[in-house]
Amino acid sequence: MGHPRHPRRALRTTTVGAVSATLIAGAALGLAPAAQAAPGPGVRFVDISGAGGTVLKANVVAPSDTSRRYPVVVLPTSWAVPQIEYLAQAKQLADSGYVVVSYNSRGFWQSGGEIEVGGPEDIEDASKVIDWALANTQADPDKVGMAGVSYGAGISLLAAGHDKRIKAVAALSGWGDLIDSIYSGRTQHFQAAALLSGAGYLTGRPSPELQQVMKDFLGSNLAKEDDMIAWGKKRSPDTYIDSINKNGAAILLGNAWGDTIFPPNQYADFYEKLTTPKRLEFRPGDHATAEATGLLGLPNDTWEDTHRWFDHYLKGDDNGVDRELPVRIKSRSTGAYESYPDWKSVGATKKKIALAGTTTIHTNVDSGANGGLLELSNILDQFLRLPPTASVPLLPRRWAGVWQSEKYTSEQHVRGTAKLHTTLTPTKESGTLVAYLYDVGPLGLGKLVSNAPYTFHGKTPGAPFGVDLELFSTAYDVPAGHRLALVVDTVDPLYIEHNPTGAQLTFSSPKDDPSYVSIPLREQ
Structure with a gap:
């Protein structure tokens, strides 16, 4: 097979590029109120040295009482979103007794380096940020957590398979299998891939490897299919499931039924392979929309459950989250929640x-x-x-x-x-x-x-x-x-x-x- 034949696809690419710009601008503008309210005592904007000395732009939100240590939560940013993304949630976590370090993933915005899509550099960056937090804040080395939306979720899961210090993860709208996400049914998910590619060029610096992979993927270069699959497997938490299970971090997975970038099936499959303390939540919506209101500091079920998850597995609070049925889903038709003992019991x-x-x-x-x-x-x-x-x-x-x-x-x-x-x-x-x-x-x-x-x-x-x-x-x-x-x-x-x-x-x-x-x- 050669390149796609249909001339309308060029129009689609332009359209999706425009959508990319709109979404990114909307994210930045929508988060602006949180950013304006955030600076002040307890909030610092810092530079952290990542893999290979790459500068990662970050912010730190911490309790004002510096007389003791606190659990720490590290938040890598989503794809194409600036480092203000999590400030509303970071302030809420800090108010309840956490040190929070959020950083702009490499290759995006003011952070250095190139976009590697969860490559080895991204995994090392996460560990470097943890190193920095333990050396420069009141972070407790025995109570380290990671969380993120979308790209930040994928990096958090990958890091959990490589850094034993991570005790709890909340991975929201992320991926367990990158190939099964945008190439399920061995079919290129055109709008998803074009959106990610366009947003990457608009807000960051795609690596030469990523540029080639996306060119081959969108151009239907089947001669490179094996190379593309190998590239994706290297960046899939599912590939490192044994290490993730061995390291033992408690993992919360949340996603939307209609996620057109990281569909729910691949997350459910990944959940089933986990042997650590785990929880799976599905709600109506599309990619990252189930968490969106929480990023603005508004009430949000996904973030509330994330806080409960960390309160138990990092703070040790006996809040019952470990005794609840671990699979929690919300009906698209009624908005009612249902709970199940495991994924196979859903639709038995x-x-x-x-x-x-x-x-x-x-x-x-x-x-x-x-x-x-x-x-x-x-x-x-x-x-x-x-x-x-x-x-x-x-x-x-x-x-x-x-x-x-x-x-x-x-x-x-x-x-x-x-x-x-x-x-x-x-x-x-x-x-x-x-x-x-x-x-x-x-x-x-x-x-x-x-x-x-x-x-x-x-x-x-x-x-x-x-x-x-x-x-x-x-x-x-x-x-x-x-x-x-x-x-x-x-x-x-x-x-x-x-x-x-x-x-x-x-x-x-x-x-x-x-x-x-x-x-x-x-x-x-």
Whole structure:
């Protein structure tokens, strides 16, 4: 495969670049009130020497009483966000008895170096900041924690696998597996990658290695696929799971159901591999939106649980967080919380929708079913419960395959990960499909429940093969009188597709291997 063929992708890149600038400017302006209120006694802006002597711009917020030692929390900044990001939370933590050191991740804003995306330099930076805090503040060397949103979350998890001093981590909207995040289904998550790349150029200095990786990734240079995967694995906490477990830090993972950069599935998989004290929380929203209000100092469930986590595992408070069921999820439909003993108990009941018959669709045209726009669509779902929609009866069957369940006589509580199993026969050796699960009301309007992409290469045209695809995990209630519909098409603005011009995809359901979508349901 060569570079993407579609000229509209150049327009998409420009659009996402503009979105990048808007988000970054919004973050800086939105945090300005916290920054203006912060300077004063107890707040210092400092330079810290990171890996190789690179200067990291940082700030320190500490209790005014310097007569004793305090637990310390280190906060690496999110991708493209300046060092004022955590000041509101840092002041709250300091007021409750913590030393807090936040630093601008290398390569961004005034910090030196280049953007390495959780590379060895970033991991060493985290340890250097801990060294500095222990030498220059009232930080207790036996009570070290790390936390962060997005990029800061990934760095915190990576550091926990390399620095035994870290006793507790709160990793919010982060990644366990970088490849399974923006390359799940072996499909490039176009808007996510373009947003990260554009924001990196706007606010920092991408390393030559990162520039090449993103060029190959967005340019569909499959000859470099193995190199890209190796690069991502080196930067995935999942790669260091044994060291993380051995070091024993208590780990809180928080994410949003609709995270279009780091989807929930990969975080749930990472959580299951942890043997340390652990907690997993999922809420409605998109990337980093579940934590956003807390960064402005407003009440926020995610940050409140983060404080409780540190209070127990760093301060030793008996606040009960260790005795609560460790998997805590919030329904997209009702906003109610549910708790489970482990991830596999979420959606423990499975109900299959048969995908009977043979359906052929043509490629290269967007049927109208899609996953929405990065950030915007899932923010609307988070605050207004308005997910992306499609009129399922009007979807053109030339370009979309549609299968529906029976009409449900009672409410269905979808929880966890829906799974598609089917037999696919392509007319070309490469191709991309995107599966969508819709909640379809009496008038045929479908509300998006979940979706996921799938790409294949090197297949024999005309030869059938099996496809198993996990849709992105969710918590959604389907009302009585509605149906669930599985829709499959081949073009979605969120992803880069690999369908040659004129290709067709045929879905069948052999008697000895029937096709279905498995729906995970909460036990009634």
